[in-house]
Amino acid sequence: MGAIKEIARGMWTTLSMMFEKPVTIQYPEVKRPVHARFKGRHELHRYENGLEKCIGCALCAAACPADAIFVESAENTDEVRYSPGERYASTYEINFLRCIFCGYCEDACPTEAIVLGDNYELSFTSRREAIYPKEMLLTPVPEGGKPTPQTVEPGFFTRSIPVMQNPTD
Amino acid sequence: MTKQITLTIDEKQVTVPQGTLVVDAAKKIGIDIPVFCYHPKMEPVGMCRMCLVEVGRPVIDRTTGQAVLEADGTPKVQFGPKLETACTLPVSEGMVVVGMSDKVKAARKDVVEFLLTSHPLDCPVCDKGGECPLQNLTMAHGVGESRFNYDEKMHLAKHVPLGELIFLDRERCIQCGRCVRFQAEVVDDPVIGFYQRGRAIQIATFSEPGFDSYFSGNTTDICPVGALTTADFRFGARPWEMRATASICAQCPVGCNITFNIRREAKSDGEIVIKRTMPRQNEQVNETWICDKGRFAYHFTEGKERLTAPLIRRGDDLTPVSWDEAIEFVAQALRDAGSDLLTLASGRLSNEDLFNLRSLSDAFNGKTALYTHMAGGDLTAQVGVGQGTNFADLGAGSVILVVASDLEEEAPIWWLRVKQAAERGATLIVANPRPTKTDRYASQKIRYAYGNEAATVLAMINALSAKRPELPGKVQATAEIKNAAETIKNAENVIALFGSEGLGLEGSAALAQACANLLLVTNHTGRANNGLIGVWPRANEQGAWDMGLRPAADLKAALAAAKMVYVAAADPLGDDPALAATLGEVPFMVVQELYLTETAKLADVVLPALPFTEREGSFTSGERRVQRFYPAVLPRPQARPDYAITGEIARKAGVDAETDSAARVMGRIAASLPDYAGIHYRRLAQVQEQWPIVGRGDLYYGGTGYENKQGLGVQLAPAAQQGQAPALTWPQVAEIAVPEGSLLAVPVTVLYDQGITVSTSPLLQTRIPQPYLTVCPAEAQRLNAEAGDLVQVSLGEQAVKVTLRVDENIPAGVALAPRSLGLPIFAPAAIQVRVAQKATV
């Protein structure tokens, strides 16, 4: 008697599940949205005009506890300009085998250039591939902007760091 | 003995010599009084007001002259109403300094806030960020938030080139004047100055070229903010990302202690490279300074064209081979040549390299030749400066004699040290055919004709009547010469520096002998702060003499006579195209080099060596201080250190030699050369506390130069100090015949020449002049030429075209030919000059 009751209870569970929404999704065709503060793969952001926000200060590399970031910088000129100020990152590499996605780099960045994005689809087949260079990290040029390097009017970009606003979110 | 003063700073007692400034006294007991404008190597000015402290002085009863006591018996101390600047205040007995009170803390906060009102806070992109005194002192003493309205900040130019080497960021400058004062006070090149006034003050240069000084790089070290940066390092790396390695500058015989900052670099395929050169403190050698050549010329070690493999001649071509093959090939050639071997090496090599070369050559009874234009290193080993010599100890009572040397061009830091000694009261006697910058500090100046160098010094001895060397007829013992002789005779200490202005081998040998005689006759040898110094053309030329290498009197003949020539770190053909035929005839030639030089192109075997930045070794400076350098970066694959190459060849040829490490070679040197007895690498790495303290966490105090943790080196005792006074021998100098219509061309040294160690540095290229010849206005007129004309210089069979310069300070009948600048003139020689092309106006 007791056994039947138990079976019935089990069947009920099974039956009730048949009407639940499935939790699995058809990845990779379907992708689950991430939370607002999800820390995925880094992106190097651009200004609306297409210039890179990164100024090559290497504070992200200094803050990185896993020593995953390597930055080298060089000087902008008005003929070959990557970022608004004097300095830009001529080399920017993140080793994703080392990265622990702690987000310290994001905190350290004085220009809000590096942001941990939504992308979690990281896979590589060699150690070399795990090192993402700047071209892979930069976001696409926004509409109306121009790709870098740009040639700009002399004397227009004189500030080393553009005036920043406090983040709103 | 200076009077000692005891005072109290922040409740700690300290006793210091009278005249010490409060800021230095505090430093000595580990109390940091923050400063911006003060620098321990410069006169205090009290401009920045960062070092304000409370100062109390004991109350003295005017009637009795005794200190007034408190009830408890301690001296009564009265504090002034205003804060005082610790950097301008000399200590006084019983003084009480308070640097930690609320009043002082508030004052520091106030001053930092003022400074930051006009500072851009662009630390993320600033080269100084991370080693910036303003950053540090703001963190320590500043306020968290600025009350200054951002819109009211001055926005100024951020990229002002002060010449090609140094950049100015006007916004970052805090007007402390360290750079301006360094240029005016320390090196007497006031080519940067303040422009405008008040808040608008800026640093400006009006010299041509901009910031025209051999010492300009030092201003970037002592700048307490990122206002002055070098073009070489601009945005090169963040300071915390780099590692520091110790080295010795390989450019001149001063032997400045340096630090290379290194880091991986993407454009070098991830290799570790040198990012910048910084001074490393050695108060006995270079204090905390280095010259711009030392700072910027290291690039010669990193050329892409460096040799990558041993090469052996197969027909017309040099073909890469394995090291084993190359070494076997050379060893076989050695065995074949036997005593017909000539080893030719220069003072660019380390002691260890030169010792192994010499040992190898000796084993075969071969000849060795030092590749140089200057002689006298045997004499500097005998009567060189005594152990314990330090230019910093020279002052009143000391004499420095500088003969035949444009010291600032030949050895800038020695020039600086001699200048400072003269300012401390040392008598500087300059003997040179034409005025040089050294003359500014000379108490006595002697002018002689080119060719009379040795005779002029002999005339001094003659004037003392102690010995009576015969003088060439035309040299008179003038009043100046007699006066100088008398001064030298009566001096407590005498250091004589001889250079190679207008001299070749023969002339410099005679001059060295004459100077040695003068020191011997006046009893100025064999003790500290006395003796002879050669201003050698290369860093380790003294070491080469010590290792037993001697220049060949007739290099061409020596080359012609040899069956095998082993050339290391020398390019005779590149320097003198006239040697082409001779070298072409040499049956077997080995060249051990960094690059495929003109000589190497003719070689049968070319062996790739390592520069000093990629290996260990030691140099012996002109003051005979043996100093170690360390590997800074990884060696290029396939290249090997010179001592190891030579050692391997020696072993292969059946000669016992040390190859494993430079330290072990030094062991052999110490065992076989009495002067080097007791020298070993650990001893060379010993350090002592130095003053002023620089390079620690307190960057604001002495600048960003490095503390010396890797060795101050060991100064050798000359023979005279070991009780072996050499005998006097009197040099003879043949007169140079100058036919009618010819000019006497004399070689002189300029700092930035076309030598491989300068011309390969892109930054210095703009400062290297076009090949030129200088004559006096009268000669120019006689040649019907003007400054700027292209002239053809005929020298024996050769003819070279160079630009003509005119200088009224040059004697008539003479033409100055700078070395390594297009003209193959190594000793005074007669030349014909005619205009080839008029300058276009």
Next chain:
Amino acid sequence: MTEIKQYVLLRHRDVPGLDQLDVYRQEGGFAAFQQAVTAMQPGQVTDVVKASGLRGRGGAGFPTGMKWSFIDNNNWPHYVVANADESEPGTFKDREIMEKNPFQFLEGLALCCYAVQANAAYIYLRGEFWQQAHFLDAKIAEMEAAGLLGEHLFGTEYSLRIYTHLGAGAYICGEETALLESLEGKLGQPRLRPPFPPSFGLYGKPTIVNNVETLANLPLILEKGAAWYRTYGTDKSPGVKIFSLSGKVNKPGNYELPLGTTFRQLIFQHGGGLPEGRQIKAIMPAGASSSLIVATEQALDTPMDYESVPSVGAQLGSASVIVIDDSVNVAWLINKTMHFFKHESCGKCTPCRDGTYWMMHLAERIAGGEASWADVELLREVAGQVKGKCFCALGEFSIEAVLSSIERFPADFEQITHKEA
């Protein structure tokens, strides 16, 4: 208190043509100098000046004779420099002396030179005094022609030359060490003190720097004696003083009066009071570098001497009295003074260089009505931050007007600022 019967310094107002050498000599000119050189020891001249109680008229009020006695007699040669770099807003007294009574000044300078045994003297004039410099050059030439300057004066071993040197526009050169730097051909930035000029001055030699007015007192002191001089002025501030009166008064100008004359006497009796029936609001007794005195009845009755002026919260300084009437908002006034000090800061020390720049901006915003009371507070704090930290007096002077204005005339600031922070 003695009324001036006869001018001491502005004697040209009594004697027409006093700028002519013959007239000046008829009036007894150069007798004192001749007497000193031929019949007095240098030390005796110093003693007379000491006894007279004469104090420096450039602003600091340091006893002149004492300054001379500090000269280092182990280091030669000595120099004397006349400070004619009159640049303080509100000061225009030296100019009148040099223009109208040049010989009295030159004789005073010569006397000073003799007293400290200097054989060369320089008159450092502000660059704008180009006309006066050329005028003095001519007068010096006349003196040389008359044997009053040159070698072997009056048959003695003493020789003296006087030269003019023009500055080129820098208030800071009125500071004596900055003046010496400038005279040496360098930037007019003050020197570290000690050493003071009497031991380390021009070209590193012992040097006495005296103001033009100070020097102009000397001939009559030597001629008539210290006791005579002491009949003028007060016990601690003896003698006469030229008061430069400017601002909102009917009769601005120079007034030579005994020290100890009251503000009221100067402004109302001599200066003819304020125009258009305006009320007096404040007084700046020492030019732009002075504190503002609230013009109360009691303040107006304060004697103008070195000891009494501090009792109403200011210094006598160079006695350049600027009268402010009730139409002036002091915020406007400090905006003016801050512009001046910011412009004239030499840039040597941080508090003055950056402090004046900051204060100027604050004052400008406040005067322009674009500031809140918090900005006034900030201005006061910044001024307090400058106080006591500057390298020389210029920086310290820059805050006097600011601090006193905010403290004594808060209503003016309340009226002009908006309330919200």
Next chain:
Amino acid sequence: MTSLAEQYADEVQAILAKYPPEQKRSAVMPLLALVQRRDGFVSKAALQEVAQMCGITSTETASIVGFYTLYHDEKKGTYRIQVCTDLCCALRGADEFLHKLCEALGIPVGGTTPDGKITVEAVMCLAACDKAPMFQVQALGSVHHDGLEYHENQTVESALRLIEELRQK
């Protein structure tokens, strides 16, 4: 270009004679004033010329030019009308005077008239506080004189009359 020493031999001699022979540097200020009489401003070439005469570097000479307000490193009007607008003069209406004068000339403060003759600028105290409004005229590059003239108790009309006279010179 004839050298300063040739062109103004007497003046240069007189200037140098004022100072001890080993203190030639003291002559730098009067020599610069002479240069301004010749050129109207201090050019880079002139800096070198004066520097050589005083035994100092061009940079040191330039520092003097930069520090003192009466030296100019650029050419403006031949006559610089420098109106004192400091506190005391301002109390007597100097600010208003300056603006009206500039308005009448049709130039901004600090501007130069189209004929290049007159520049009007505001300066700090000129020690004529009792005679405001006042200005000084600095004659530069003028063959007539190298000096400064004070003009006191001025009105806009009197100033304009004077300016007309200067233009006729």
